[in-house]
Amino acid sequence: MISISEKRPLKGSSLVALPLDYVALDIETTGLSPTFDEIIELSAVRVRGGKPVAEYTRLVKPSAPLDPYVSELTGITDEMLESAAPIAAELPAFFDFVAADVIVGHSVAYDVNFLYDSAERCGLSVPTNDYVDTLRLSRRLYADLPDHKLATVAQYLGVNQMPEHRGLADALAAAQCLEAMRQHIENDGVDLAALFKSHSGKSGSRLDLAALVAEGEPDETSPLFGKVCVFTGALDGMTRAEAAQAVVNIGGSVGNGVTKKTDFLVVGSTDYCASVKGGKTGKLKKAEDLQKKGASLAIIDEGAFYDMLGE
DSSP states (O other): OOOHHHHOTTOOOBOOOOOSSEEEEEEEESSSOTTTOOEEEEEEEEEETTEEEEEEEEEEEOSSOOOHHHHHHHOOOHHHHTTOEEHHHHHHHHHHHHTTOOEEETTHHHHHHHHHHHHHHTTOOOOOOOEEEHHHHHHHHTTTSSOOOHHHHHHHHTOSOOOOSSHHHHHHHHHHHHHHHHHHHHHHTOOHHHHHHTTOOOTTOOOOGGGOOOOSOOOTTSTTTTOEEEEESBOSSSOHHHHHHHHHHHTOEEOSSOOTTOOEEEEOBOTTOTTOBTTBOHHHHHHHHHHHTTOOOEEEEHHHHHHHHTO
16 A cells, blocks of 8 residues: 555645646546546636636546446536547546636645646656645634535635536636635735634644544535544644544544544644654554554545545
8 A cells, every 4th residue: 555645746735825827727537546536527727817717627448437426526428528538538628728827726635636637647747746725724714603514605605607627617717716815815914824823733732632522413425424633644624622522513523643433544744743654653553454454444535534524
């Protein structure tokens, strides 16, 4: 098992920034895992000076029929994909469109991971672009929102383009959200750097599990309901305590260490984690050892965690 931290050594950095020139993007996929699932739609919007100037969108044919849930969620059907080209044929043109721009998107590390892994499988140069996550910004700027789904943030900010679980609509919505955030920050004099510094959420802090009491009703339909989650590394979009509370609210539970009872290990950034040796945290090594012994433990990255969380 290759760890997430080892797997994408050329991946760009998550920025706390409000670029004027960027490419907002969104992809649709057959599932949550960049390792095992496939891209079925590539979409992007080029923005210059805060204004959209060009659009790109293509359907992509996967290697197997779609799960009915994916079709219901996105509106994309097997019939729509029959004449689409495979990912190896579509990625070069998509990467040409994105070029070296900063990437913007909502929970965009998920999209970047899929693009990175797909490029590797196709024998293409992997994307190294830095990226700005509107989910990460929203969690700091609008902490009182009931959730930070793209639709919730877009409605709160009053943008014109509402998300549709389709690539181009969601890329446009993310771009409009970033521009609305920029206006809010400029109008209200928000010190973005100071806001993030005050919520830095260091990776090595141990959770006070006794303090995690569910707020509201659990969601029995969530893939995290009844599951045990453990975190390692620093998350971009929230502190570890916030992530743990979100899991408990859904009806899951959180552990401090990896055991046979762990269902998910969520791996964040380990760039500044002092306990990392050989590119892996102790929790990641333990999880990989348990997997080799047949444990049904899944190692997921931050983007997949947010998707499962419903963020």
